[in-house]
Amino acid sequence: MADHFTKNMARNIYYGGSFFVFLLLIGLTFDTMLELPKRDHRENITAAVVQGKKHWEDNNCIGCHTLMGEGAYYAPELANVFDRRGLGNEETFKMFLKGWMAAQPLNIPHRRQMPQFNLSEQEVNELADFLIWTSRINDNDWPPNIEG
Amino acid sequence: MKYASQQVAKPYFIFALILFAGQILFGLVMGTQYIIGDFLSGYIPFNVARMVHTNLLIIWLLFGFMGASYYLVPEEAGTELHSPLLARITFWVFAVAAVATILGYLLVPYAKLAEITYNDLLPTMGREFLEQPTITKIGIVIVCLSFVYNIGMTILKGRKTVVNMVLVTGLIGLTVFFLFSFYNPSNLVLDKYFWWWVVHLWVEGVWELILGAILAFVLIKVTGVDREVIEKWLYVIVALALISGLIGMGHHYFWIGPGEYWLWLGSIFSALEPVPFFMMVLFAFKMVKKRRHEHKNEVATLWALGTAVMAFLGAGVWGFLHTLAPVNYYTHGSQLTAAHGHLAFFGAYAMIVMTIISYAMPIMRGRPQGNSSSAQRLERFAFWTMCLSMIGITLALTVAGAAQIAFQRLPESGEALSFMATQEKLIPFYWIRLFMGFVFLAGLLTYFASFFVGKTDKLSHA
Numbered sequence: 001m002a003d004h005f006t007k008n009m010a011r012n013i014y015y016g017g018s019f020f021v022f023l024l025l026i027g028l029t030f031d032t033m034l035e036l037p038k039r040d041h042r043e044n045i046t047a048a049v050v051q052g053k054k055h056w057e058d059n060n061c062i063g064c065h066t067l068m069g070e071g072a073y074y075a076p077e078l079a080n081v082f083d084r085r086g087l088g089n090e091e092t093f094k095m096f097l098k099g100w101m102a103a104q105p106l107n108i109p110h111r112r113q114m115p116q117f118n119l120s121e122q123e124v125n126e127l128a129d130f131l132i133w134t135s136r137i138n139d140n141d142w143p144p145n146i147e148g
Numbered sequence: 149m150k151y152a153s154q155q156v157a158k159p160y161f162i163f164a165l166i167l168f169a170g171q172i173l174f175g176l177v178m179g180t181q182y183i184i185g186d187f188l189s190g191y192i193p194f195n196v197a198r199m200v201h202t203n204l205l206i207i208w209l210l211f212g213f214m215g216a217s218y219y220l221v222p223e224e225a226g227t228e229l230h231s232p233l234l235a236r237i238t239f240w241v242f243a244v245a246a247v248a249t250i251l252g253y254l255l256v257p258y259a260k261l262a263e264i265t266y267n268d269l270l271p272t273m274g275r276e277f278l279e280q281p282t283i284t285k286i287g288i289v290i291v292c293l294s295f296v297y298n299i300g301m302t303i304l305k306g307r308k309t310v311v312n313m314v315l316v317t318g319l320i321g322l323t324v325f326f327l328f329s330f331y332n333p334s335n336l337v338l339d340k341y342f343w344w345w346v347v348h349l350w351v352e353g354v355w356e357l358i359l360g361a362i363l364a365f366v367l368i369k370v371t372g373v374d375r376e377v378i379e380k381w382l383y384v385i386v387a388l389a390l391i392s393g394l395i396g397m398g399h400h401y402f403w404i405g406p407g408e409y410w411l412w413l414g415s416i417f418s419a420l421e422p423v424p425f426f427m428m429v430l431f432a433f434k435m436v437k438k439r440r441h442e443h444k445n446e447v448a449t450l451w452a453l454g455t456a457v458m459a460f461l462g463a464g465v466w467g468f469l470h471t472l473a474p475v476n477y478y479t480h481g482s483q484l485t486a487a488h489g490h491l492a493f494f495g496a497y498a499m500i501v502m503t504i505i506s507y508a509m510p511i512m513r514g515r516p517q518g519n520s521s522s523a524q525r526l527e528r529f530a531f532w533t534m535c536l537s538m539i540g541i542t543l544a545l546t547v548a549g550a551a552q553i554a555f556q557r558l559p560e561s562g563e564a565l566s567f568m569a570t571q572e573k574l575i576p577f578y579w580i581r582l583f584m585g586f587v588f589l590a591g592l593l594t595y596f597a598s599f600f601v602g603k604t605d606k607l608s609h610a
């Protein structure tokens with residue numbers, strides 16, 4: 001590296017530059033926090049949605065599935081499963097999910113298996129409410145199509 | 149070895165490598181389940197194997213970083229470690245907590261584990277990479293604090309070299325950003341937003357400081373190049389890493405709720421993230437070219453160069469491949485993500501840990517000029533086997549990812565294949581990945597063997 005570019009200059013860029021950019025990140029984060037209520041529809045986070053998220057976490061669904069494209073890539077995307085399997089109708093989706101959860105594991109030889117979680121009807125309904133709320137987050141129109 | 153207390157690094161390195169082997173075994177289980185879905189599925193469901201695989205990875209890398217720090221900080225600072233006893237206690241606390249957590253994953257259903265560890269008191273479980281019970285997370289924080297305290301005190305009483313200062317900022321950052329793992333709001337969007345403050349700000353932020361510092365240390369040792377030159381490079385590399393990487397976090401904010409300006413910010417800043425990785429390559433090769441002495445531990449130099457190159461490929465090239473928003477729209481959460489995750493984690497962080505082990509272990513075992521030439525030959529063979537098979541895994545997953553996008557994402561709804569139907573079509577690529585995984589395992593076993601051969605050889609370079 002050129003000699004007139006000294007170690008002190010490099011150090012100042014390191015401490016000064018990263019500090020400045022970090023402040024910028026904090027600023028952008030504040031701005032995002034102000035914008036998010038319009039995009040995540042938090043007014044619709046009911047007690048059931050909160051419980052649903054908890055069942056989602058307690059059973060580690062993310063260990064096989066993606067949710068909004070994040071997680072594991074072993075099983076279908078679930079942020080839009082409400083649209084895919086429930087056709088956008090809440091009752092239909094709840095019926096579907098109840099049946100689906102009860103039928104696991106499908107035990108089709110050599111097919112990927114989803115375990116049986118032994119959830120109560122209420123717990124499955126709460127999971128459904130969580131997935132329905134998730135499907136309505138404004139996520140800049142991801143995924144590209146219904147298959148996720 | 150200049151200071152007796154550097155020796156505390158040894159158990160850290162050994163334990164790290166044992167966990168690494170465990171990680172690979174569970175990777176192979178998953179690689180098989182990808183093809184034969186019911187393989188062991190009643191005993192080790194895929195999600196369990198995945199938690200074990202990724203958590204072992206993170207834990208062994210942390211053990212590696214700790215070992216590296218305990219080894220190099222005293223030498224850089226020119227003083228004994230503040231408290232070797234504390235370092236030994238920390239080792240056992242961390243090792244026991246790690247083993248208990250992994251056994252917990254394997255022995256009880258996850259929901260049960262959440263229950264018996266009182267997850268409800270402070271729910272933090274069930275999120276990718278952060279699956280550890282809350283109590284384990286608290287343990288990790290305590291271990292990190294004790295570790296950072298020990299390292300910090302050592303630096304305070306000794307020379308504050310650039311390597312030490314960059315390393316310790318990285319370690320403090322690691323600890324501080326991990327605290328975000330305790331924030332788990334019921335609003336999924338906020339949860340995800342700050343989840344990345346652990347994951348992205350680790351691997352594309354503070355861990356890069358740790359990576360740069362360890363690399364610089366090893367290069368100083370094996371090349372004998374003037375410290376002033378190396379330190380200037382180090383500052384520039386880590387500066388660019390943070391300047392691009394902090395806001396580069398926006399490449400994860402495209403499709404999870406945050407507003408549209410992140411499409412621009414994330415794309416532009418993260419597109420610059422490969423620059424510091426490229427500079428690492430220039431840096432490593434330049435320093436080796438300008439070397440002032442021929443260190444007889446040649447394979448350590450090979451690891452240092454290899455780390456720079458493989459990190460650039462995995463993080464720089466494979467990262468850039470999917471980081472622009474219009475591309476990421478189609479690649480997000482596909483096998484391409486997995487391809488990148490593997491090459492980047494291996495090339496940057498697994499390899500930097502093996503670099504410092506390759507340099508420091510022989511010294512701690514009383515071989516200041518490296519292992520015998522037969523051991524080095526074996527280690528070099530292991531290096532190439534692991535690097536090439538990891539590139540093989542990456543290429544197999546890249547092709548799988550491209551095909552997945554073509555079948556499942558590009559066509560309109562109605563025309564596109566379903567997720568599961570697409571996966572069936574990808575099976576040939578998954579066979580290649582699995583085969584490459586076994587080659588990787590062979591490379592890893594060869595690497596382990598290199599620690600045990602050539603003891604009785606006349607130390608060719610001694």
Ligand code: HEM
Pocket residue numbers: 071072073074172175176178179182198201202205485486489490493494498581582584585586588589
């Ligand atoms: C050698 C054999 C290996 C095999 C067969 C293997 C296989 C796998 C599989 C199947 C997954 C889950 C992907 C999914 O979610 O669907 C995974 C995840 C992961 N593995 Fe490996 N792995 C291996 C080695 C490694 C190594 C050496 C590293 C790093 C040093 C690594 C790092 C990771 C990471 C970071 C993830 C999470 C990826 C993500 O979330 O995108 N693996 N691995």
Ligand code: HEM
Pocket residue numbers: 069070071276351352399400418419421422459462463464466467468469470471472476479480481482485488489490492493496497
């Ligand atoms: C050594 C440094 C790096 C490591 C260890 C790493 C590792 C990872 C891992 C494990 C994931 C998957 C996260 C998940 O499971 O959701 C990921 C995602 C991603 N990485 Fe990296 N990465 C590194 C550097 C980079 C760089 C430099 C870039 C850009 C140039 C980049 C771009 C991305 C993008 C765009 C994603 C999101 C993929 C998606 O949408 O599914 N990464 N990275």
Ligand SMILES: [Fe+2]
Pocket residue numbers: 348352396397399400
């Ligand atoms: Fe990132």
